[in-house]
Amino acid sequence: xxxxxxxxxxxxxxxxxxxxxxxxxxxxxxxxxxxxxxxxxxxxxxxxxxxxxxxxxxxxxxxxxxxxxxxxxxxxxxxxxxxxxxxxxxxxxxxxxxxxxxxxxxxxxxxxxxxxxxxxxxxxxxxxxxxxxxxxxxxxxxxxxxxxxxxxxxxxxxxxxxxxxxxxxxxxxxxxxxxxxxxxxxxxxxxxxxxxxxxxxxxxxxxxxxxxx
Ligand SMILES: C[S@@+](CC[C@H](N)C(=O)[O-])C[C@H]1O[C@@H](n2cnc3c(N)ncnc32)[C@H](O)[C@@H]1O
Numbered sequence: 001x002x003x004x005x006x007x008x009x010x011x012x013x014x015x016x017x018x019x020x021x022x023x024x025x026x027x028x029x030x031x032x033x034x035x036x037x038x039x040x041x042x043x044x045x046x047x048x049x050x051x052x053x054x055x056x057x058x059x060x061x062x063x064x065x066x067x068x069x070x071x072x073x074x075x076x077x078x079x080x081x082x083x084x085x086x087x088x089x090x091x092x093x094x095x096x097x098x099x100x101x102x103x104x105x106x107x108x109x110x111x112x113x114x115x116x117x118x119x120x121x122x123x124x125x126x127x128x129x130x131x132x133x134x135x136x137x138x139x140x141x142x143x144x145x146x147x148x149x150x151x152x153x154x155x156x157x158x159x160x161x162x163x164x165x166x167x168x169x170x171x172x173x174x175x176x177x178x179x180x181x182x183x184x185x186x187x188x189x190x191x192x193x194x195x196x197x198x199x200x201x202x203x204x205x206x207x208x209x210x211x212x213x
Contacts, residue, residue: 003071003094003095003096003099005071005096005098005099005120006071006072006096006120008071008072008073008074009169012166012167012169013072013073013074013075013169014074016072016074016075016168016169017052017053017072017074017075017077017078020052020053020055020075021053021078024053024055026198027055027114028055028058030196030198031113031142031196031206034142034192034194034206034208035056035059035113035142035208036059037192037208038140038141038142038208038209038210039056039059039111039140042059042060042061042064042109042111042140043064043108043109044061044063044064044065045064045065045066045067045107045108046060046064046065046066046067046108046109046110046111047066047067047069047100047102047107047109047110047111047132048066048067048068048069048070048110048111048112049069049097049110049111049112049115049119049125049129050069050070050097050112050114050115050118050119051066051068051069051070051075051079052070052072052075052079052114053075053078053079053082054078054079054082054083054086055113056111056113057082057083057086057088058086060086060088062086062087062088063087063088063089064088064089065088065089065090065091066083066088066089066090066091067091067093067102067107068083068090068091068092068093069093069095069096069097069100070092070093070094071094071095071096072169073094076092076094079092080092096119096120097112097115097119097125097128097129098119098120098121098124098125098128099128100128100132102132103132104131104132105131105132105133105134105135105137106132106134107132107133107134107137108133108134108137108138109137109138109139109140110129110132110133110137110138110139110140111139111140111141112139112140112141112142112143113141113142113143114142114143114144115143116141116143116175116177116180117143117144117145117171117172117173117175117177118168118169118170118171118172120170122175122177122180123180123183123184126139126180126181126183126184127184129184129211130184130185130186130213133213134213135213136212136213137212137213138210138211138212138213139181139186139210139211139212139213140209140210141181141207141208141209141210141211142206142207142208143177143206143207143208144173144203144204144205144206144207145175145176145177145178145193145205145206145207146173146174146175146176146205147205148205153201153202153204153205156201156202157173157174157202158174160173160202161173161174164202173202173203177207178191178193178207178209181209181211184211186211186212186213187212187213188211188212189209189210189211189212190209190210190211191207191208191209192207192208192209193205193206193207194206194207194208
């Protein structure tokens with residue numbers, strides 16, 4: 001399977017893999033309560049978009065299978081080792097979330113965290129998620145989003161957008177992802193908005209939710 005949508009960077013890819021590996025514990029402490037809520041009752045096989053270095057493996061039961069849609073080769077070594085340590089069977093797909101090559105209506109749960117900020121086309125990713133989910137299947141997500149218009153935090157997100165995107169391989173802090181999920185044609189969407197207290201100010205406006213097909 002080849003992927004022409006994601007362009008791996010030889011320096012920033014490994015830098016981001018190392019950063020998310022080192023900061024994984026801190027991000028998990030910040031996000032744990034939201035993840036526990038939306039990632040409850042996961043089935044034995046889950047598809048994860050942008051699985052990175054394995055931040056969400058701890059929410060899967062040992063013996064379960066993770067179909068990891070992760071186009072960035074810099075993440076793969078750490079992700080494989082983390083899956084082995086967690087006792088999770090890893091089925092790694094080096095493709096983009098916009099085009100997963102998974103069959104129609106074949107999946108019970110698709111999961112993501114901090115990924116829709118980075119994909120090239122979030123609307124297309126949501127169409128793809130809806131396509132691969134079975135009727136009644138769930139998309140469960142934790143994402144960072146744009147602060148409300150006109151607020152100081154929104155202005156900060158605008159000021160830092162270029163260096164932020166450069167450091168974090170295309171990540172945007174300016175996306176209204178609740179609307180993207182809400183407009184994707186799911187039968188039901190439950191979204192909670194909240195604010196983190198972290199030193200990464202532009203990242204602190206967040207949503208977590210469940211969209212049911
Ligand atoms: C900010 S990291 C988050 C990683 C992990 N989900 C976490 O919570 O730590 C964003 C991830 O999305 C991946 N990514 C970027 N563009 C993507 C795309 N089009 N499809 C799937 N994954 C993508 C990156 O390679 C990276 O692993």
